[in-house]
Amino acid sequence: MKSSNPVLSRFGHAERGRAAGYAQPGYPPQQYQPYPQQDAPGYGSAVTSAAAAPMTLDDVVVKTVTMLAILGGAAAATWVLVPDQLLGLALLGGVVIGLVLGLIISFSRMANPALVVAYSVVEGVFVGAVSKLYESRWDGIVLQAVVATFGVFFVMTMLYKARVIRATPKFTKIMVAAMGGLFAAMMINLVLSLFGVNTHLRDGSGLAIIFSLVCIVVASLSFVLNFANIEEGVRMGLPQRYAWTAAFGIVVGLVWLYLEVLRLLSYLQGDD
Template sequence: MKTTNPVLARLGQAAERERAAGYAQPGPYGQPGYPAAPGYPQQHTPYQQQYPAGAGYPAAPPTVTPMTLDDVVVKTVTLLAILGASAAAAWVLVPDAMVGVAWIGAAVVGLALGLIISFSRMANPALVVAYAVIEGVFVGMVSKAFNSLYDGIVLQAVAATFGVFFLMAMVYKARIIRATPKFTKILVSVMVGLFAAMLINFVLALFGVNTGLRDGSPIAIIFSLVCIVVASLSFVLNFAEIEEGVRMGLPQRYSWTAAFGILVGLVWLYIEILRLLSYFQGDD
């Protein structure tokens, strides 16, 4: 089955290369192949073709275990737990005077790791876990800074973030919004534009230039609302990738890549909700 999703196409090609290197050929929906019924030809893997029965070949390599929805759920919960522990540790251990430095440092390192994971052709659980740790420091520092100004805002942002996430999960399950090729193309283009705008704003802010995107002005409120909507819709792409990845029979470790995508969306959504809430806080 062909897919119009470039990420899934790339991961599917990587999975096929793994199987061609000697793993058992999967059956329907990623299940291992079984012996053919009587009267039908037996399908052999490249490994079996290279070493026919009785030729004294070494033990066959293990079958590739396909990922399941449960795998993605477990990996996502694991990454969230790691991020939460890292955020809590950073909140407690990093002195107030170092919050800004840790905030910027974690943002830069997290961006670099995120790009490496996104463009990598192989799933790398170690990098994904490292990303969760770094993002935990980033989230912890941002949360500590905002909570020092507006008490209780962090809990409000966390509740709103997971509320939006579960709402989008229900919307996707009901097929109210579908990840069609056109929808995917438009959303990805908008996301790239928003990330470019945020990156430019971040760099200019380091030099004291105010673009109006993060100062609480009407423009800043509109920008955060747009980011919240786009971040919410990005979960539709995540859910579609997971669903199609399971159907394609991607190897189990690619569930880390799927969980990484959800984690990125949750962090982005949380930060934007946190900012938006801060714009409506009173001065007292």
Template structure:
């Protein structure tokens, strides 16, 4: 049966095979059709197995559940919030720019490694959450302490989680679904948005203002589009989690699912924060 999204290839096909691969002894052995009690009477007993019995089932591995993903996501968000608060307090304004850029680069590298890795790595996911916390903390401190937009961080946090839980309800009610067409279009749009951001960043280094981040009508429209797309990306995350549970992926892959949600939340928060700054800048 074909899936509606690339969850199995994203997590790695080896993850799916893990639930049925390996034995307590004789790794790589193909279980005979006879099952327990093999070999038939009159044949010599195989060595290396207790009581001469072949294993009849693979080593059990606990599979991921929705609760696992919820717990892992809450854990990552807690780490992100703690590192953001620590960075806000400990890093002085004079080093704000350097910490911002450094955390952004390290977070990007870790995110790419996690995304393209074929195996779940909880340590890398945790490290990504901590580094992203520093990045989010520095961005938030800039808008509050440097730009002087009081209360904007709390507003952005409330709006971000409001959008997230709204998407949870819409997905649960099957108002929005990750159909193949929806998935293809959304991934294409996300790729286009990230390409536009990259081009805008490069041009900004040469003093070219495209208007995408200048606070004008074009910037407001671009941020609104990014917010809508970031919100819709959760639909893909939810569908991937459902399919991962259905496929019986090992429990540690819940870290990958939580990582996907965390990336979406950070992107949504940054876009909401930027959009709110445009309106506060007009006061």
């Protein structure tokens, strides 16, 4: 069956191409065994098993928990160790480096666990700095945002498992367009803010509240795409290391959702 997901299809084609590359010219890949078991007892089977071990749902769960643990540890360290006067620098570094790493991971043809772990650390620094700034102004807001974020994630998991929401081709197209549009709006707003132009998307106004609500809805629905991608990756038999890529998608969605919930809660609490 042909994959409906272009990213997973690209990974699948790349993996099949690498597997075919082991074969000698003129020989079908399935007829060529580079490490015959009878010539090297135990060695060939171990190499083949390690290289061909397919990704499972448990692999994705473990990698996601690992990423969240690293991110949480980096956030806690930033909260405790970084002085208030350096929080702005931590924010800027986290945004720039995190964006670069995120783009590299997203558009790479190979799953790279080292980059994913590095992203978790950088994003943890960013989240820790943001959280400390918000908590210093609105006591208890971070805990509220964390509970709301994982609550939404749990609800979306249950809805997807019950097939209440499914990643149909139409749904996928709408979601891709919505996420692209929101990202463009955020980038334009950021650039304009550097020149003193207020678009009212992030100033606590009624428009800002609506924009944050839209972002929260889209971020929540993005988990449906992640879950569908994971199912398809498991079905395609992608190598185990691609569980890191799947976990990366979930963590990106969780961080986005957390930041938007944090921002919305600050709007609702006002300047007190």
